[in-house]
Amino acid sequence: MTGLPTAPLRLAAIIEGPLDDAWCAPTRLLRADHGAIASFLGVVRDHARGRAVTGLDYECYRPMAEQLLHALIAEAAARFDGALTALVAHGTGTMAPGQVSVAIHVGSAHRVAAFDACRHVIERIKQDLPVWKRERYADGSVAWLKGS
């Protein structure tokens, strides 16, 4: 410790394409004062509502989405741990089953805050992040989800 004030590491980004190992690995958040890092990866699934899904096309209102991801980290910090660190990324564009579309890592002194903040961020992403997915099916048809 140098004694200098340092802002906790908090990164949020919209990434073109599926998320690679650099975004999926939580180890960038390792710090001596963190007792816990909680992670969530959202993965493109090969089926939905009984249909085979061959891939997803994500569309994004990028400037608003990036601002909102930063705001969600701040919201989680205000609610669960003012000193938490976080890496949050959402991919956009075309993805195949098994690829990672969203990654959330939260570091905190204690596991409860890390789990709660991680869960909070993904649930808020589901509510508000201006991102839309279109499913592609084996028969060649496509559909935007939630009637969008």
Next chain:
Amino acid sequence: MAVVTVLYFAGVRERLGRGEERLDLPSGEVAAVLAALAARHPGAAELFATCRLAVDQAFASGVVELRDGTEVAVIPPVSGG
């Protein structure tokens, strides 16, 4: 009235065949702004009824003040994650 940029996404964008347009729109309640957009695009009216509005990249509520150059985004139900 103000000349604003309106952005469309996902199913609304596809139905309209465009992702962006410049329009004269009056300030007003969110629902009134969405209704004004639906009136200009009757073929997609039922989609606008399901959408939220973002103004200059933040969700809008209550009365929306529009000025020349304001960025208005029509936000269909989101499906990220």
